[in-house]
Amino acid sequence: MSGVEPGATIGILGGGQLGRMLAMACADLGLRAHVYAPETGPAFDVCAEATLASYDDEAALEAFARACAVVTYEFENVPAATADFLAAHGRVDPNGRALAVSQDRLAEKRFLQSIGVATAPFAMVDGAADLKAGLVRLGAPAILKTRRFGYDGKGQVRIDAQSQAAAALAAMANQPSILEGLVAFTREVSVVAARGRDGAFVAYDLCENEHVDHVLSLTRAPACITPKAAASATTIARRIADALDYVGVIAVEMFVVGEGAHETLVVNEMAPRVHNSGHWTLGGADTSQFAQHIRAICGWPLGSGRRRGRIEMRNLLGAQALTWRALLAQPGADVHLYGKHQARPGRKMGHVTRIFPEAEQ
């Protein structure tokens, strides 16, 4: 539990914008970042060391593990074998159980149920018979999703009637799947929080998210829900983190069902990493989620998560990033660009955070 000293090297699996912002947080704390990824990306421009190798290159992984005081990751689809191999050669946080649970929608829902956290109704789907039975039990419409490797709406299809079942199953290409009942939510919110090696827990204020085409577009903090529901959301996130003996930043996406005093929360999914809906903390909170994650995995004291005002964070998706000059000219717009070369539609190119005085509406 003695932790890591400044000057140490922190390993980051994944070379995208989350890895980039984690690497910069390392640097700001006097640590060296070593990025490992199978292809170059935004994180390679800001790290002290980089390894360009596949996730099954054991020689490269072993050298990486040896070079790093602790290894973390920017995305939950790190192959389990990679994480296991690295864990056998050094410390990896968040731990393997957090990764395993987050990688599989079925394992995730069963885990959440096991600790008394509400989820959407669901049914395991391993073939046509499962899907038919699931649709009978959950009713239509429902969503058929791959159990693994889905993100930003990829790997899922909506089923409005039994007659669409075969086509939906075909779209899954025989991957193990899960059928989820639709949740009639009023808002989507997320808790971004950190748990330290010593069990300390610091949650940022609950934020509210708007998606466009399944991709996060806008995050507002605080979320416009009752204080009671907001407190409940934080309690749920802590219960999850404690149950997993989690170390690092975790994000838990939830649906808010009902209004006012009748608000209840249903967990949609969790991410064992820094999260797009926490980008506002970079400048909008005393400690960014990136710095907080690095503090946690180093065994360092967690920082204050105090929010610095009312926050709006907008993703710059695809061609929206072409407005960078106008955004830079806007007073109060805190513009972050990820250094990606091609502004493909829907691609996360950067984000802009605006902080307003708390009282202003």
Add this chain to the structure above:
Amino acid sequence: MSGVEPGATIGILGGGQLGRMLAMACADLGLRAHVYAPETGPAFDVCAEATLASYDDEAALEAFARACAVVTYEFENVPAATADFLAAHGRVDPNGRALAVSQDRLAEKRFLQSIGVATAPFAMVDGAADLKAGLVRLGAPAILKTRRFGYDGKGQVRIDAQSQAAAALAAMANQPSILEGLVAFTREVSVVAARGRDGAFVAYDLCENEHVDHVLSLTRAPACITPKAAASATTIARRIADALDYVGVIAVEMFVVGEGAHETLVVNEMAPRVHNSGHWTLGGADTSQFAQHIRAICGWPLGSGRRRGRIEMRNLLGAQALTWRALLAQPGADVHLYGKHQARPGRKMGHVTRIFPEAEQ
């Protein structure tokens, strides 16, 4: 005047902590940083490209200039020949005149006088006769300083009587020198400001500095001087920047003489770069001095310099950095560590910024 596009490469001469923070500001704005220095240092851990070569390696300099959309520097002692060579191969900001004036205490004082800015009384010293005459004219005590390459109190010696003149001159090792009369100041303050390619000028609020053994220890913003004197300080900085057709962040250190309504300002020295007394802007202002400098040299709109509260920035000098864990545990302490390996006495290892509500005293 069309400026630089995101994705471009920015060249930074110098590999220290200022270069490091400039490189991170580049990354945050979607730019690639290329650090050039004769020895490795903190900036090498966060840059997309690095050149380890001497400042007179013309082949390396030419390749560097070709790779960069614009070149800047983290310290004013870049050899003039290096800056000239680079300027012949591409754009360098701040420009050569700003560099030349800042590199030579005599040229600096003459320039300031020429634009009507008050300085300490001074005399050029090229030998014993000059020094004797200077001491007669300015009186003792006075400070004999090398004209070039002095910083943090290095290259200067105090003379309390004519009898010490020979020893003082010997300490200068025959370098061209300048004798400066002592200024009986009440406070040391600095203006950190940016001037854009279009002449736009954004100054941060005046800050007040405390030095220990000639090294900056503490910066407070705002400075505790009258609004009239504070406005006058900003006017002086702008006059300097305009006169040099300056592009980038500039720091102007001044002495405050007298109290209250009798406060006047005497310019001590200027730095054509981001400055230690502006470190508080990283988190303490809407736009950090590092981001502001990069915006300016790219021809981008300058950002807001609004201060986010009452600020204290303390340098972590030498062994003070060993308290990092306790500092990280302090709520509201924003700790920045530079990744330097050896905590030599007086060495700038990091800094800590604290932001207090404006009203609190």
